[in-house]
Amino acid sequence: MSGDTVSVIRPRTYEEAAVAVRACGARGAVARGGPGPARGDAARNAGGTVLDMTGLDRVHVVDADEGVVLCAAGVTLRRLTELVLPLGWLVPAGPAARHTTVGGAIAAGLHVSGSFTRHVQALELLTADGEVRAVRPDTELFEATAGGLGLTGVILTATIRLLPVETAYLTVGTERAADLDEVLARLTGTGRDRRYAAARIDLTARGAATGRAVLTRADHTPLSALRTGPRGWRRPFALRSPGLPPVATLVPAGIRYRTAPRARTGELRHLSAFFHPLETVALESRLHGRFGRVRYRFAVGAGEEEMLHRIVRRVASRRCPTAHAVLQRLGEAGPGWLCGAVPGWTLALDLPAGLPGLPAFLDALDEEVAAAGGRVGLAEDARLRPDLLTAMYPRAADFRALRARLDPRAVFASDLARRLAL
Template sequence: MPVPFAAPEAVPVTGWGRTAPTSALVLRPGSYEEAVRALAECGGRGAIARGLGRAYGDAAQNAGGAVLDMTGLDRIHEIDAVGGLVTCDAGVSLHRLMQVMLPLGWFVPVSPGTRYVTVGGAIGADIHGKNHHMSGSFSRHVRAIELLTGDGETRVATPEDEPDLFWATAGGMGLTGVILAATLQMLPVETSLMTVDTERATDLDDLMARLAADDHRYRYSVAWIDLLARGARTGRAVLTRGDHAPLEALPPRLRADPLAFRPASRLPAAPRFVPEGLLGRRSVGLFNEFWYRKAPRDQRGRLQKLAAFFHPLDGLPEWNRIYGRGGFVQYQFVVGYGQEEALRRIVRRIGSRRCPSFLAVLKRFGEADPGWLSFPMPGWTLALDLPATLPGLAAFLDELDDEVAAAGGRVYLAKDARMRPDVLARMYPRLDDFRELRSRYDPRRVITSDLARRLAV
């Protein structure tokens, strides 16, 4: 007899930025058969898959319809400890993969700023990390996807046998189907520590010159950038780069268990109610000044835990609450190499407007990814957080969208909750191909989301 789903009535659902909440019937399938049934019975407003809710915008919301909470599908089916291949359900988190695979000498090939992301979500957003210039995005390391499409069929897509379906799904924001399982190629490592170099850059041009000159020497590279700095200090930054530490780099006390997973201790969750305006220009300005001066001018070879290097915010559960009830916007764009002046203009505009962002990072992307709606392309990517209650923010970001599009760049859909559909078409040249493929596999648009409706995808 079928097991009833866990949520019998509509509940509020929102993205990590907490800016555009809507209500949906949340169903939690515990098997592939239940996922098929949920899709068949989801009703006229359709359904969208959801993982751990770390998409910042409305990609995993479906107002008035169904949301499939895939975290109940969390089995690891098969591990090749010699070759580093793992087959698992879509609801398995990167945190769980690290727990299981690190002791065997394997690390996730691409990690974003949080390890609390599901494999299905990582593929749907085609996540990138500090190593894109070396390793590309997550889907480059996926060997096969098991996908439940809107017509009720379950298909296996690989880059070789079903390239259109595979690369439309990679970065397709869950709109080509419900990912049930995937096979991943992991990265071999000797230890669970990082060797890290840190240095300061005096301004944006100094930062870009350092990144362009030396990034090829590091697997991972990222810069925290002070977007409140102006004048000669515009774009000053702290640049952090590193690689997985080899066994010989560890002190004797750590060599007995070199692959132990050592996540940082978690602090108490951020308070549920935070005063509006806590992260204003003055407080963020003081933080930015402290953070820049605290960083070493030039430090080489420091050993650091994986969690501290990749996921420092994971130590503060529900850190998104610190922006207050109004939530926040995470804005990320990329412009190509040769468009450095566009990047300079945008950084100057953000500084002139005194936008209080303390989580701003600049990275370099490598070769473009094959995903039809994948975000990365060769160039410079800047991500920043902004309190959603800033006066005039929507109009300002619309202006930035237009400037990014005019420079041939694009905005990251996994972080978006406000972009206009006409701008989307200018940024993603394979959008019409994506729409046609959706119609082929899902003619009744069973699979849909708030993002899909807002952007007319």
């Protein structure tokens, strides 16, 4: 087997997954879920084995009274949402990552308006010794596995607590903020009545307008607020395709800002239309050119707003043609030792992979993030230097120690694990 060859195995049973793990070679194995190429190298394993977990996609139990579901790790959040939404429940943190699997969401420490892993009540984990362990929150193994990028074992099943909703709609408010200070102030002032809040920053703006953005804030629409006229609203839990993306998502950020309403409230949107404006991979790839994109996501604590200003100014000064620059306020982070979220702020950028000097530029941003006590998200990373890991993740040493005890032969491995010596 050459160093670049990957053996992809798609187990259909838990027993087949265990056999694949026992049979993997010296380069080890890592599990992954979801279609398409991996954004980072956490789910890549050059010269080794990759377990495609999408074949393990059974939903075992749905408790519609208590809002709890037990399912296999290969179930996608999209499928789970389609199953539980008509029953009045929603997958936590799931709408914005519909093709992610349950196991992938746990392993990546998914955080969208809250930590997905804080809704996990239990999971079953296939470890390197071939045993299947029942793992519960508030244990070391759970905290290493939540956000652990598949390096503690293969997640087989998860028991998840769902969110109650009355409809499949969101009540949305949209407004413009003139600069980054105004963006930060408005996001800070967003109360508990708005579950989802984000600012799409216009990185073409400089000078006094640096960091200007279109803010979108939304919460789940109660049944009482739905109008009775349109036929679709007579079915409050109707499942819909997102259809064609809104024109605003396809235009440059500067035009998007100028054409956004100064302030609009009370707009009703279906969950699909709100969370998935760019549904197709083909369409998304056209927006980023033939060289593709690099996703750069970091989180920094509250009180580090000046550092956010510096990074936004630096990116804007590069005149980077990015269609995606989203700032969000983070609350309580997940329990994982390698969780990329911290209470404070997160900024996600999609930068053209062919941008001249991009590696050195991102290295400099890494150093600034680390100096501020922030973290670069590992689930989408393919380039962080190993010397910065401990500065960003204080529990990295604990993670390595647990791995050494649990998996001394490094049965579970990935390109990311080798690069960062995890």
